[in-house]
Amino acid sequence: MKKSTIALLFLFLLSSCGAYFNQPVGVQKAIYGESTPATSSLIKMPKPKEQIVVGVYKFKDQTGQYKATDQGSTFSTAVTQGATSILLKALEDSKWFVPIERENLGNLLNERNIIRSTRQEYATTANPNDSQLTPLLFAGVLLEGGIISYDSNIITGGFGARYFGAGASTRYRQDRISIYLRLVSTSNGKILNTVYVSKTILSQSVDANLFKYVNIKRLLEVETGFTRNEPIQLAVTEAIEKAVEGLIVDGIRENLWEVEATTDEVKTFLNSYVKEKEDADIAQLYGRNRQEKRAKVGIELVGGTTYMAGDYPNPVAKPMMRGALKYFFTPSFDLSASTNAFWLGNKNKLDVGYASLDLNLEFLILPYDVITPYVYAGGGVSFNSKYKNTHAKIQYGAGLEYLVTNNLGFKVYGEHNLNFSDNVDYVVSGSRDDYYWRFGLGMTYYFHRKIKNKVK
Known part of the structure; x- marks a missing residue:
């Protein structure tokens, strides 16, 4: 102890x-x-x-x-x-x-x-010649x-x-x-x-x-x-x-x-000033600005886990992978089309694999900030490797994205999937449909945005 x-x-x-x-432990002298x-x-x-x-x-x-x-x-x-x-x-x-x-x-x-x-x-x-x-x-x-x-x-x-x-x-x-x-x-x-x-x-x-x-x-x-x-x-x-x-x-x-100064020196000096002014013009209070950081199109890669909630007890976390293509039609809203491969499992009972095609509408709450929370919702369809046991579903979730640069962002999110089927775990029991959770950590690459150069 x-x-x-x-x-x-x-x-x-x-x-x-x-x-x-x-710490000032003594008398200090005057300085410039x-x-x-x-x-x-x-x-x-x-x-x-x-x-x-x-x-x-x-x-x-x-x-x-x-x-x-x-x-x-x-x-x-x-x-x-x-x-x-x-x-x-x-x-x-x-x-x-x-x-x-x-x-x-x-x-x-x-x-x-x-x-x-x-x-x-x-x-x-x-003497009139004396200095005045x-x-x-x-x-x-x-x-x-x-x-x-x-x-x-x-x-x-x-x-x-x-x-x-x-x-x-x-x-x-x-x-x-x-x-x-x-x-x-x-x-x-x-x-x-x-x-x-x-x-x-x-x-x-x-x-x-x-x-x-x-x-x-x-x-x-x-x-x-x-x-x-x-x-x-x-x-x-x-x-x-x-x-x-x-x-x-x-x-x-x-x-x-x-x-x-030379013409080139003056031009370089003025260009740096104009750039600073442009940054200030789009700036907001608290160090935020209205400059669009993300390009129109992005590619997303995610890895994570799924957690089953079906008819079997003792669910266990299973891996999942996701690839998505995103298109922004405003700085705040984008459509995300994704392909997902994931597994669902219960201890000593279930271990099955699925794939899904999802389409989500995403809303970025702080689209002009480096760190932004976001929410999304959409629908999709899931199927097993033999294209059987197919079922429709809806999903919604929330996450947080951090932009390392304007072209690269890291994100973490959680998603709830509601299936219109009670046979996801291959057991039909009770009156409630099966559902599962997905938790992911990944990155998004945004293609280069064309920025108009206003400096003359």
Whole structure:
């Protein structure tokens, strides 16, 4: 008992050692701010022939939300109030823009007035050739917009298990922020482009515990765990950097500015952006999309077992094989024509083989997802190897399919077969017809789908 308890405790420690290796056990020094995945993409963009002078007066939090707590909310805002500074940094990193000070323009003008008055008051000579203050830059375009939403708990969930005083659990939560960034011409006030970007924020926690009596008088209790929260500020930074990248690329496509790169380099860069936009256009909430993954035609191969329910007692599982041809007339519905070879058996009583031809109408509940449950129903006819004992039947079932790629899927399913005969087990007894279950595990190959290429 003691050895098993120690081994179980050691297992718990190993399972959560990742948290321990990262524990802050001392005072940490200041570091330069972390970059995001969008930062490197922004820096690697092709450079412009000429930088654009841009002004940002205010890029603010427009959500009006306060940080939620278990007791309600606090006066601390849910998202950062320094989004303007983040946007200015992103504009500098891109090397496409020359940001000018507009958020605190009053401070800049006051300082310039102080310089002028100081020079006038303390100038020893009135030399007209003395250098004057250079004029302020004026912006060719303005950037407006802000953080327009912060949605909490768009997905929550978890999993846990406990056995003989030992247990573990995990929980997660996903929030989401959305920003809008628009480009405005200062010459005529026209809105040249608007970009919408959203970013999810993930929070996770893992807990493990052990509560066990080592002996009748000694109780062992161990708890461990960790929580990881994605910083909201980094999520805002990544969303803003992505929006700046979108503005630049849209400007290239609409010939608002020119790129210092070859035609082939620009085309390759734009193609990747258009592909990403197309994927985003068909995307749905929770990382799902409306893109058809399966081709019109597929071939299915399945192996499994059958389980007889007839007039004999003590049924035993017997093997089955299935081959099917599927045709999708919509993303959710398909017709499946199959040939099945299977055996039925009861202990010391029955061991017979059958073949069947089935036609099913299948309905995929989540046709655009990688994992989808499905249900089906149809009819068929079964017969033995000598084409005798033939009987009609109906069948229905349910299963789950996982797409490894758009051409290959694995599935597991269960099926109930209702026969219009009481002679399936070669015994006619009672008033109820015979029936049997089939359980299968297999794969489906979908032929290549022709995808229209919209990238020009």
